[in-house]
Amino acid sequence: YILSLVLLTLPRQHLVRLYLYVLTALLLFAGHQVSRDYVRGELDSGYEGPLYLDPLSMNRFTTALIGQLVVCTLCSCVMQTKQIWLFSAHLLPLVARLCLVPLETIVFINRFAMVFTGLEVLYFLASNLLVPYNLAKTAYRELVQLVEVYGLLALAMSLWNQLVLPVLFMCFWLVLFALQIYTYFSTRDQPTSRERLLFLFLTSIAECCSTPYSLLGLVFTVSFVALGVLTLCKFYLQGYRAFMNDNTMHRGMTEGVTLLILAVQTGLIELQVIHRAFLLSIILFIVVASILQSMLEIADPIVLALGASRDKSLWKHFRAVSLCLFLLIFPAYMSYMICQFFHMDFWLLIIISSSILTSLQVLGTLLIYVLFMVEEFRKEPVENMDDVIYYVNGTYRLLEFLVALCVVAYGVSETVFGEWTVMGSTIIFVHSYYNVWLRAQLGWQSFLLRRDAVNKIKSMPTATSQQLEQHNDVCAICYQDMRSAVITPCSHIFHAGCLKKWLYVQETCPLCHSQLKSHPPPAANAVAPEGAPQAPQEPANQNQTPINQIQEAASHIHEAANQNREVTAQADLIAGTAKECVDAAGEVDADSQSHLSAVAIKQEAQLEDRASQSQCLEHAFNDPQMGQ
Numbered sequence: 001y002i003l004s005l006v007l008l009t010l011p012r013q014h015l016v017r018l019y020l021y022v023l024t025a026l027l028l029f030a031g032h033q034v035s036r037d038y039v040r041g042e043l044d045s046g047y048e049g050p051l052y053l054d055p056l057s058m059n060r061f062t063t064a065l066i067g068q069l070v071v072c073t074l075c076s077c078v079m080q081t082k083q084i085w086l087f088s089a090h091l092l093p094l095v096a097r098l099c100l101v102p103l104e105t106i107v108f109i110n111r112f113a114m115v116f117t118g119l120e121v122l123y124f125l126a127s128n129l130l131v132p133y134n135l136a137k138t139a140y141r142e143l144v145q146l147v148e149v150y151g152l153l154a155l156a157m158s159l160w161n162q163l164v165l166p167v168l169f170m171c172f173w174l175v176l177f178a179l180q181i182y183t184y185f186s187t188r189d190q191p192t193s194r195e196r197l198l199f200l201f202l203t204s205i206a207e208c209c210s211t212p213y214s215l216l217g218l219v220f221t222v223s224f225v226a227l228g229v230l231t232l233c234k235f236y237l238q239g240y241r242a243f244m245n246d247n248t249m250h251r252g253m254t255e256g257v258t259l260l261i262l263a264v265q266t267g268l269i270e271l272q273v274i275h276r277a278f279l280l281s282i283i284l285f286i287v288v289a290s291i292l293q294s295m296l297e298i299a300d301p302i303v304l305a306l307g308a309s310r311d312k313s314l315w316k317h318f319r320a321v322s323l324c325l326f327l328l329i330f331p332a333y334m335s336y337m338i339c340q341f342f343h344m345d346f347w348l349l350i351i352i353s354s355s356i357l358t359s360l361q362v363l364g365t366l367l368i369y370v371l372f373m374v375e376e377f378r379k380e381p382v383e384n385m386d387d388v389i390y391y392v393n394g395t396y397r398l399l400e401f402l403v404a405l406c407v408v409a410y411g412v413s414e415t416v417f418g419e420w421t422v423m424g425s426t427i428i429f430v431h432s433y434y435n436v437w438l439r440a441q442l443g444w445q446s447f448l449l450r451r452d453a454v455n456k457i458k459s460m461p462t463a464t465s466q467q468l469e470q471h472n473d474v475c476a477i478c479y480q481d482m483r484s485a486v487i488t489p490c491s492h493i494f495h496a497g498c499l500k501k502w503l504y505v506q507e508t509c510p511l512c513h514s515q516l517k518s519h520p521p522p523a524a525n526a527v528a529p530e531g532a533p534q535a536p537q538e539p540a541n542q543n544q545t546p547i548n549q550i551q552e553a554a555s556h557i558h559e560a561a562n563q564n565r566e567v568t569a570q571a572d573l574i575a576g577t578a579k580e581c582v583d584a585a586g587e588v589d590a591d592s593q594s595h596l597s598a599v600a601i602k603q604e605a606q607l608e609d610r611a612s613q614s615q616c617l618e619h620a621f622n623d624p625q626m627g628q
Contacts, residue, residue: 306369335355471493
């Protein structure tokens with residue numbers, strides 16, 4: 001373990017150098033074996049004459065010479081040195097035989113060559129004896145500096161990236177799995193059926209999970225497989241653009257961590273091979289369900305964006321819809337297969353419920369996509385489209401809530417009337433909190449927000465046709481003509497549907513950002529009963545002089561001009577921001593730009609008229625003759 005840890009923590013350059021040294025030692029050992037076999041062959045033949053007179057001796061000599069030359073050349077290349085004589089000690093017996101040295105002397109020369117090579121190796125080891133100490137000292141100094149500058153977390157991430165542990169464990173597990181498959185097929189001659197192949201696949205995986213290290217290898221292998229599937233999903237939907245804005249949330253780590261937690265909690269390593277294979281099949285079904293959910297999280301925003309945009313590329317729409325259909329059908333088929341092959345219990349119910357939830361979410365996404373496409377082909381936008389989409393979302397969210405509630409009810413009944421376990425109770429508690437309580441809370445909050453927005457819209461007066469003609473403008477939210485609109489307390493006019501969508505997000509006016517609260521109709525507007533006396537209405541300016549009237553009118557116009565300046569500035573800021581955003585997306589047409597320019601020119605003209613009126617009245621108020 002210590003040696004493995006040292007090799008694991010070595011830098012890559014030093015590790016490669018160590019492997020080259022080991023390879024050189026193996027080549028020297030191979031040269032020693034070739035020399036020893038040649039000397040034994042010569043001793044067995046007993047021929048001491050010239051080599052060219054005996055064909056067998058000549059063949060042995062030629063073979064040994066070629067082998068020794070190859071060893072010397074490889075050692076020189078691996079060690080990157082031109083001093084080939086350092087690795088040519090095993091050529092001495094061949095040279096001695098070529099010089100007709102007696103066979104007993106050749107044996108002594110062979111031993112001398114072996115001793116000389118061993119001394120070279122010992123000298124090399126002694127000269128590099130302090131290298132591990134120096135490496136450890138340097139590594140400790142660098143670790144201390146990294147901790148002081150970046151902290152422990154950055155150090156851990158740096159070591160994780162440098163050691164490449166996931167790739168090492170994955171390669172280790174794949175080698176084990178390949179050896180297991182090879183061992184099975186090498187011992188069997190008859191063909192295997194499809195069911196037998198599935199059983200072989202599961203049992204081979206189970207055999208490769210007998211130790212903690214092999215289990216970690218399986219975890220990292222599953223993570224990389226999930227990463228590959230999710231990457232292919234992104235590439236299928238978006239092409240090469242998917243790699244430009246990569247999402248760090250879909251890295252496959254969720255599936256690997258899920259497998260590790262389930263394996264540890266169920267004691268997977270301690271089980272027998274058959275039971276381990278059965279449990280692994282269930283765990284792998286859970287992992288597949290998690291991968292399908294991640295694929296849906298990738299596809300959902302892309303499909304909805306295609307439905308809401310004006311992109312008419314049939315290939316893009318086909319890819320998005322085909323992937324959604326796959327995510328709709330495959331989870332249902334997987335649930336059917338689970339019900340066919342396994343006896344129902346709490347774990348399998350979780351898998352089936354997750355698959356059903358995935359299918360429901362895909363169905364809701366497809367329905368919203370169809371609604372967007374229908375609205376795109378219509379000439380006029382549908383005013384109640386937001387309500388329809390909300391009802392669709394609410395329907396499948398309610399179905400998801402009911403499925404989660406059924407899972408909790410089944411788990412509680414199994415815990416109460418069946419075998420109680422800490423693991424099962426923990427899963428029920430977590431499932432109840434995240435999939436039942438939080439969903440119910442979010443759904444109720446969404447309902448309250450919509451109800452509050454609807455009440456606010458109902459409390460606002462509806463603009464008459466004369467007011468719309470006098471206003472002669474578009475809705476500041478959607479930039480569409482207004483045939484019907486509501487008037488806010490701050491006297492701004494919007495589409496009722498657009499303002500309702502705005503109120504889902506915040507409770508302020510889109511233009512002046514004043515608070516919009518639902519108020520009951522004022523008492524002054526109430527209709528008095530018949531026969532009731534009505535108070536006489538006196539003119540407000542009955543006791544005011546002309547100078548006071550001019551002063552009051554000037555102050556009112558000043559206030560109106562200031563308010564108009566603020567509103568115009570805010571409207572220009574909002575319009576400019578919207579124009580910049582739309583220009584950045586490349587979706588601004590000529591009509592929208594001309595309309596924005598017309599609105600700005602109109603507001604500027606109104607502001608100039610009011611400012612000129614204010615200046616005239618101020619001048620009249622300050623001039624005594626005009627004041628009289």
